[in-house]
Amino acid sequence: MTEPLLKVRGLKIGATIYPPGERPRDIEIVHGVDFDLDGGKVLGLIGESGAGKSTIGLAAMAYGRGGVEIIGGEVWVNGRDVLKTRIGDVRRLRGGEVTYVSQSAAASFNPAKKIMEQVTEAAILQGKFSKKDAEARAIELFRKLGLPDPENIGNRYPHQVSGGQLQRCMTALALCPEPDLVVFDEPTTALDVTTQIDVLAAIKEAIRDTGVAALYITHDLAVVAQVSDHIMVLQQGSMVEYGTTDQIINNPQEEYTQALVSVRSIKHEEKKPTDNPLLKVEHITARYRGTDFDVLKDVNVELHPGQTLAIVGESGSGKSTLARVITGLLPPSDGTITFDSRTLTPDLPTRNLEDLRELQMIYQMADTAMNPRQTVGTIIGRPLEFYFNLRGKAKQERIQELLDEIELGDGFQDRYPAELSGGQKQRVCIARALAAKPKLIICDEVTSALDPLVADGILKLLLKLQKIEDVSYLFITHDLATVKAIADSIAVMYQGAVVRYGPKSQVLAPPFDDYTDLLLSSVPEMKLGWLEEVLEHRKMESAGN
């Protein structure tokens, strides 16, 4: 039997953490993980944030990031334990045998050097190629990865190419020295969904063509299912399940894996439009001060009481700007907003308290949406005293009621945001919005920063609260799966304009316009072979190129 390319045994990784107000202490973040990877195969590492997947990937290069340290176990690459070799040998390993593709190519490229120099650097340094050969190989890789103008793109500086292109350059950088193994660390997570699919396809093809083995790290099971042969599911530093991609996707054994596979299977019955919409956005055009470019162009949408309107689009589509216009943070240059049969004034300072109260907002990053120096009780209690003049016991009781409603329960009033998990923080933000008894809540990407299972919980909570409180949601997101789960009507935005708008059933049914087709088809599906299927019949180039 041949030795596997990468053999990991009992890998333990520790880190030093700095809890607020306490002494730093050491904790273990990976508790003994074993796996093998044969040459030319792809292993997907999947898990939520804090599962230790990046840390494990970097351990294959005998590297610990920041204060992270490998504290036990063995990592065998090409038949030697790289944790026990000398530093000179580790240098030959890194950049020669094992290379790395990070999540953010923009940060991982040196801004002061040309792309070509950085792509070929490791190959030349490791003595694999001469400068001339390395550059020829780089150009070949640029071509293979579908980069425009492969002959000359290497002469540019990193800031001169787009994010999706730079991510492909990073892949070329990793493949250039002909490594045996590439560690892909969330390579498509920071990209827009329509760009992601192209980069994903390019990576998959490059892996196949060069016959390199890969560790593919991601939090998105649907993505990893497209590229990997095997999948290992991790949870909090331990392995939950390991199997072939087919088995994990179609026949998951562990409860946790089943939950990951069936995530976003929320069913939501579409509600019919009423005669009297709660929010009417008419002919809204807006631009930021000091610019001469309309970020919103003649936007018209309606939202009915107790329903959800989803605004879908990629970064730069103007969807968040629309929220700013509705809240009054950015007065529009043209158009009107009618809320509850009255016209809203264009800018925030002139709105009356009732308008402010009935229109609440929940943010993407719950971390920055709560004052870190205020307790949960203060955060939720402030709207109560501000709008309803509730004090003392009445306020306490109402806060507890709200906490019960968001399923947090007792003992949270005196906690600070730093003591809450990501999902709990977002729940507190929801409670703060609810405290104002609003008619409309604007939800700006409220689940995008959360792990899939946690996001699912938040969506279910939002749907439940809608039933109880009869509140409407303006739901801004780039994620179509979320939209399918929660929306009654949908507006698809592209470059500042609404390109498709109507009830959910109508918007999501063919025939599609080109952009909606592209957007819909780009959402990774939890099935094998989806990537190939999609690429075969696409009508439009992705927006990122």
Place this chain on the structure above:
Amino acid sequence: MRNIPVAALIGLFFTCLYFLMAIFAGLIAPYGMAEVVGDVWEPPSDQFLLGTDSIGRDLLTRLIYGGQTTIFIATMATILSFTTGSILGFFAAVSGGWIDQVLSRFVDLIMSIPSLIFALVVLSVMPTTMTILILLMGLLDSTRVYRLARAVAVDITVMDYVEAARLRGEKIGWIIFREILPNALSPLVAEMGLRFIFMVLFISTLSFLGLGVQPPLADWGGIVKENKEGINYGIAAALYPAFAIATLCISINLVADWILNRTTSLKGGRG
């Protein structure tokens, strides 16, 4: 207490010691402030613990009173610079627009001239009274506090929780005092220590140049000036006040360093 590092504890101890000595100078000092009690530059003895100065005053007494003057002026100037600088800085950050522009450009202008040079220019026509010194130092230095306070506040005002407060309809008072201030306090407190050090050095330098506190009033920089000729004869009298300045400043630096470190750990380690 157990979480305070040793260096910070030492700093805290000496800082408190100096302040107590300044407050109770009249009770501790063995002689009168300007009282000539011995010969010129007498060596240390039981009678004069640190010896006497250039005209025969007890050096220890001078040092204690000098500390009182120096610390008093530095404290008042720090308070002035701090209140002016941080209030204007927060105000500029929250208001934005032309108010911010005007204030910031004016501060740029003041800071384009080194403060010592600017102080010398003004002192060339102004009488050097204590009030003028405090006003001059405090206002000149408030530009630095302004910049820090504004920068910190700008970082905070872009946070979603401040936007949430605005959307709620909160008044500017609530936004400054309840949302921004609690989050800006730690870096500002640490900065306050550094500003105080700067003030001590500033007033000492001015007095040393003969343009600060005027004799017979004692202050540390002035004592150095009075006794500097002694150095040439190997008499160390001028070094004592300089030593006092250095230990006070190092102590406050240690405390400020600790506060700053605590702040960064509050933000989640070294991330």
Place this chain on the structure above:
Amino acid sequence: MHPILKLIAQRVALGIMLLFAASILIFAGTMMLPGDVAQQILGQSATPESLANLRRELGLNEPPVSRYFSWLGGFLTGDLGTALTNGRDIAESLGSRLSNTLFLAFWAAVISVPLAIFLGLLAVRYKDRWPDKLISAVTLTTISIPEFMIGYVLIYWISIQLGWFSSVAIINDGMSLWQKLNAIAIPVMVLTLVVLAHMMRMTRAAILNVMQSAYIETAELKGMRMLSIIRKHAFPNAIAPIVNVVMLNLAYLVVGVVVVEVVFAYPGMGQYLVDHVSKRDVPVVQACGLIFAAVYIGLNLIADIVSILANPRLRHPK
């Protein structure tokens, strides 16, 4: 025009405007005195005739605006007026003093800049180990000590106890370079110590900031050695912040010079300024103040221009 040239032109214009505004500020600063400047300068015992004379000499009978412009016009043509105290031409007295001051500052910079960068790199290389901690402790101490104390400690120790160099630094044109250097040895040491601490701490911070970038990790994962990472990847990005640090501290040096010159009775601009401040010789103070401000603004301008030039995004626009 290349956008970078435009940016630099803007900065230079801004610097000139700032200098112009600073001249107004300095001029206004000497006008703030409530009451009569002439009376303040000559004291209570002055005769009415001498007061009137001084007023005429200071141009106090003219409106402030026209006084300002005639002062500024003189300044631009090299006419700084005459000193009130001894009636000598200010430009003449300043000439040799300015070159003396620059001589002192130059040698302090020649020693402190490379030393600070070297120590900064050393501290980064041995971050959190004893060389770093030692350097950090020593610099913290020197930051907390006023310049004049460092001066006297060095005089006490080197000049008096060891008897090596002179405790007063008097130079004149007749001296050879070696003699001059010998004379300014201790003042240069003092200035070096004064700026070294700030410069080294800021250099350390600047390099550490660069070293924490993700592209340094990329280089590490290419199997590069620490030294070549610093040389090839960290250094090109650290130039701008380091130049910034150096310029800031040279500006700081200009101020430090004032005090050091007084300590060592060095015949430079700083001592000249301090002398005339106590004599309330307004024209001299204005002239010196403006020259110091010009040097300060000029150094900051250079720092700005270097950071523009070093920014790849500006150098190679999309």
